[in-house]
Amino acid sequence: MNSENSTDLYRLFASHICESKFTVVLTGAGISTESGIPDFxxxxxxxxxxxxxxxxxxxxxxxxxxxxxxxxxxxxxxxxxSIPNVGHRTIVKWQKQGLVERVITQNIDGLHQQAGSEDVIEIHxxxxxxxxxxxxxxxxxxxxxxxxxxxxxxxxxxxxxxxxxxxxISFGQQLNETVMQDTIDTLRKAELVIALGTSLVVEPAASIPWINNSARRKVAIVNREETGKDHLADIVINGELGVTLTEIDKHVEHAMMAD
Ligand SMILES: [Zn+2]
The missing domain is CATH 3.30.1600.10 (SIR2/SIRT2 'Small Domain')
Structure with missing residues (x-):
């Protein structure tokens, strides 16, 4: 990816965020590895x-x-x-700006809450x-x-x-029904789902961006490696989360100032 192309991608990503009226962020282990937590x-x-x-x-x-x-x-x-990193903090910033409604995470480390995200759905x-x-x-x-x-x-x-x-949730243990219902209800309104640091291979996370899908819905993915669902997404960026989200945020700031 050359720098001109990546700038276009960041700008497009930012415009999806600014246009969506209800954005849900889904996170996996990749956001926590940048806080030094090994991917299990x-x-x-x-x-x-x-x-x-x-x-x-x-x-x-x-x-x-x-x-x-x-x-x-x-x-x-x-x-x-461990402590939250720039990825967690950027999500909190977007929540405070009204750009992100809700965080759904596969992680069990509580770092989103520590960064300041409230009402996080912890599916595991x-x-x-x-x-x-x-x-x-x-x-x-x-x-x-x-x-x-x-x-x-x-x-x-x-x-x-x-x-x-x-x-x-341990191996062989049922997912919490209330939590999964909350997930499904939240996604009913989602116009944009941003999947961050998840390989989108393990269920239920792999399907979450498309639960209660609508024609309006866009799916955006940032992950260090390719994911199992890249072909279904509207925009995919392969890169380190902290760096990528920081770049996207610059374009979000720019777009908001232009409004
Ligand atoms: Zn007891």
Whole structure:
């Protein structure tokens, strides 16, 4: 991509943002890698170097439960110590300017909220909280991870003594119905869906930009690599997210000043 072509793409991207009356941003692991959080699907990621604990095992087998907590206490540090990057901050800026309505994320790291995004839809839940599977009691993940490390045992619910787990969707665990309904309802109004840092391979994220599709809807993709759905998008930019969003934002600013 030469610089003249990329400038045209940034400008076109910005004009889609300015013209849309309801824009939804969908984010994947790629936005968090720029905050130093490894993509768990990558060759060095959590899934490649640890055995995957499935939800039914977690429920039935105390050893699997311990292994889950051991892994979580390691990965917890990776995001607990990380901070939002320019990608997260640009989305917040666009939300404040009324250019983005809602963020839907596959990420469990809570960095959008930390950057200032409100009402984020977390389709895979959040690793910032730990919840009781029986009564719904929940607590800050930091507190519970410290408790696991101090006692070298899976922490139990303070209220009912039940099994606790990070408030994320595990392998083999059903997606949260309320969250998915919220996603579907949100997309009903979407005129523009911007997919950022997601390979658009894993469901349900891969289909989200086209849920409740309409003739007006445009889909824009920014990702470091090609995605599985590039051929269905109206505009695709392959590049680093922080740099690309910063460039697009310059054109957004320019377009807004011209209005
Ligand atoms: Zn409980």
């Amino acid at each position: 699907r990558s060759p060095n990621g959590v899934w490649a170097t640890n055995r995957q604990v499935y939800f039914d095992e977690f429920l039935s087998d105390p050893e699997a439960r311990y292994e889950y907590w051991r892994q979580k206490s390691v990965s917890h540090r990776e995001f607990a110590d 839940g959040t690793a910032r909280r730990v919840a009781c599977l029986s009564c719904g009691w929940n607590e800050d993940a930091e507190v519970m991870v410290q408790r696991f490390l101090a006692n070298d045992a899976c922490p139990k619910c303070d209220e009912c003594g039940g099994i606790t787990k990070h408030a994320t």
